[in-house]
Amino acid sequence: xxxxxxxxxxxxxxxxxxxxxxxxxxxxxxxxxxxxxxxxxxxxxxxxxxxxxxxxxxxxxxxxxxxxxxxxxxxxxxxxxxxxxxxxxxxxxxxxxxxxxxxxxxxxxxxxxx
Amino acid sequence: xxxxxxxxxxxxxxxxxxxxxxxxxxxxxxxxxxxxxxxxxxxxxxxxxxxxxxxxxxxxxxxxxxxxxxxxxxxxxxxxxxxxxxxxxxxxxxxxxxxxxxxxxxxxxxxxxxxx
Numbered sequence: 453x454x455x456x457x458x459x460x461x462x463x464x465x466x467x468x469x470x471x472x473x474x475x476x477x478x479x480x481x482x483x484x485x486x487x488x489x490x491x492x493x494x495x496x497x498x499x500x501x502x503x504x505x506x507x508x509x510x511x512x513x514x515x516x517x518x519x520x521x522x523x524x525x526x527x528x529x530x531x532x533x534x535x536x537x538x539x540x541x542x543x544x545x546x547x548x549x550x551x552x553x554x555x556x557x558x559x560x561x562x563x564x565x566x
Numbered sequence: 567x568x569x570x571x572x573x574x575x576x577x578x579x580x581x582x583x584x585x586x587x588x589x590x591x592x593x594x595x596x597x598x599x600x601x602x603x604x605x606x607x608x609x610x611x612x613x614x615x616x617x618x619x620x621x622x623x624x625x626x627x628x629x630x631x632x633x634x635x636x637x638x639x640x641x642x643x644x645x646x647x648x649x650x651x652x653x654x655x656x657x658x659x660x661x662x663x664x665x666x667x668x669x670x671x672x673x674x675x676x677x678x679x680x681x682x
Contacts, residue, residue: 456609483668492575494656494674495610502668510669542609544670551617552598552660555670557609 453478458543458558465533465565473528473561475543482548484526485510485555486518488539495542501526502548533565568593570659572673579647580681587642587676589657596662599640600670601631604654613655616640627651647680654678 459474477484485500487510497510499518507518515537517529526545530537540562544555569592579585591597598617602610614625621633631642640657657673 485668485670487672492674494572495672497669497671500668508668511671544610552615552662554600554612554615555610555658557602557611559609 455479456543456545456556456558458541458561460561461559462562463564465530465563467534467565469533471530471533473530473541473543473563475526475528475558476524477526477543477545477556478524479545479547479556480523481545481556482523484520484543484545486516486526486528487542487544488512488537489542489560490539498528498541530563535565537563538565539563568659568661568669568671570657570671570673572655572657572676574676575674576677576679578679578681581649582646585644585647585651585678585680587655587657587678589640589642589673590638591640591657591659592638593659593661594663597638597640598660598662599631599633600658600660601625601629601640601642602656602658604656604675610656613642647678649680649682652678652680 456477482503486498487495496512501507501520543558546555571590600615601613616633624630658670660670
């Protein structure tokens with residue numbers, strides 16, 4: 453299993469540009485999440501999904517869109533990039549299991565918005 | 567709303583000494599608690615979890631954590647620190663209530679530095 457994969461690893465955008473961060477998992481996990489990590493602020497939840505076709509907002513959803521058309525994929529779209537979105541983005545997944553399982557994290561995407 | 571607090575930004579210990587990284591939480595239902603470690607420029611790696619049962623849970627690399635319901639704490643411990651344990655540590659909570667099961671909340675992280 454590849455686990456959770458994210459592309460690209462690095463990206464530089466200009467203010468106002470749009471882009472999609474890709475996330476895929478091959479473990480058939482129902483739950484998927486997007487986080488951003490900023491120094492001293494830990495991981496903050498952007499959006500999450502409990503299954504294909506179902507998404508919900510996290511703590512910091514503004515400026516981001518998600519969709520979940522398949523179990524495997526959970527792309528994160530930046531509609532109009534702003535310097536405040538400069539961050540490291542992590543995708544994670546976990547199964548709907550009893551007892552609950554850990555989240556599995558991707559390697560991250562480092563995004564810089566100029 | 568659920569929350570996690572890691573009161574120490576930084577913990578410094580000497581190699582061979584015991585270490586403790588603190589975590590307190592707040593959830594509506596029963597908590598599922600997790601510790602993760604992050605090495606520079608890497609994703610988060612799972613260390614251990616508390617779901618139910620024994621309050622002392624053992625995890626990877628000799629780490630353990632003690633769940634204390636009355637103090638709503640889940641402190642990470644290791645009897646003898648190694649220089650290679652130096653990293654960023656995150657505590658996370660997930661609510662046991664089914665409607666919140668997809669949502670995890672993380673603390674701000676604690677940087678552990680182990681000096682030779």
